[in-house]
Amino acid sequence: MSSNAMETMLRESLWAQTLTVEELDRVIRESHEREVPAGGFALRRGEPADLWIGIIEGLVKMSVSLADGRVSTFTGVTTGGWAGEGSLLKPGPWRYDGVAMRPTRLACVPRHTFERLLSTNIEFNRFLLSHINARLSLFIGLMEFDRLLGPDARVARCLASLFDPVLYPQASSFVRLSQDEIGLLSAVSRQRANRALHELERAGLLRVEHGGVEVLDLAGLRGYLGETESVATAYARR
Template sequence: MTSDPSDARTLAADIRWLDVLTGAERDRAWKSLRFARADAGAFVCRQGERIAGWVGVLEGLVRVASTDESGCTTTITGVLAGGWFGEGTVLKREPCRYHAQALCRCRLAILPAEGFDALLASSLRFNRFVMDQLNERLSQFIGAREWERLRRPDLRVACQLTQLHNAVLNPRAGTLVKLRQQELADLAGLSRQCVNRSLAQLQERGLVRVQYGGVQVLDAAALAREVEAGHG
């Protein structure tokens, strides 16, 4: 992960939570923000180490996963551009229980713990934002347990798509989830060919629409139902 302050002025608009702050709070938050790049495969945070701060993905895709004693890695969630992670670890000042790895070249924003705490202390609306974020994360972590039980590859793909779709906070259907099939394969723990076939199946059933550089989620509710049925 390389530091790249030159990106600093490029996009304040891409950080959604800045909008919930007052002018003074926003200025202070902006000053404490740091920017970085991560190449494909680079670790944004390693399991057991301390996290640099609250991490936002401005561009690209980061996989949050845990590795158990036997060396088996489980994907917890993928974080697309616009998403933030690590709030739980920053709050508790604990070493990271999971690792975060860039799946492609990424641009990141980092709000160090001091800046994060300052906002929590001063802004009610920021607290609300973080609470919603934590709540979302909680359900994903619970889902990660069931994840391992999913055997059908198309359901694994459907599950990842559902989470990514939710993570970007898209209430409306027909939203494009921008990621390569290779990246989806990395998230789902499948080969690219397998993901390709699974996507074709899902498209056949009218649940998604496959296109170059992304997948349109046409019926998020139906996708979620399929995954749920797969658990049962």
């Protein structure tokens, strides 16, 4: 059963534009909404990958927990974003965890619905290729700033990554993330994230506000290296 909020999200999603009215109505009927508390699993490694999930409201951190307790975070999926399409393209379980970082509402499209669209709608396939390419570009960028850039630049690139028009079409200039959440997504401590945010604020790229940050210069965030940092010097120190 769909809620009004879920139906609205489905109808406003970029991929919905590839469907006929009848196809979209059927997707809405077959989908359902799910609420996940903060710290709960939106999806869990090892469990069957049987849903394509959209974030109606909230934030989900995609990560892998290692046996020694360490956690490797890939990305965060915010309001309006979709996740899980890669796992649905092949049979098997989830290979990563999706943990809600705050109370989160999910739109859940069943695997059989996703597979039907995949096998019958060429425009949906084209959207999916674009979506997966955007996700791949994001991951390559994340690897770059994780390995080559300093903490300030990592926070800048993490925030900038939330503005991809394919992955996050509903993004606004205000990013509703706590400093804890920014630290987790950037793989730095809360204290280091705080320092980075104020450095970026001094650079005129954003404004730190209650409940999040207002992005003032997206291009500047995407290209930020820091006053003394560069990819070349960072690479030389490895």
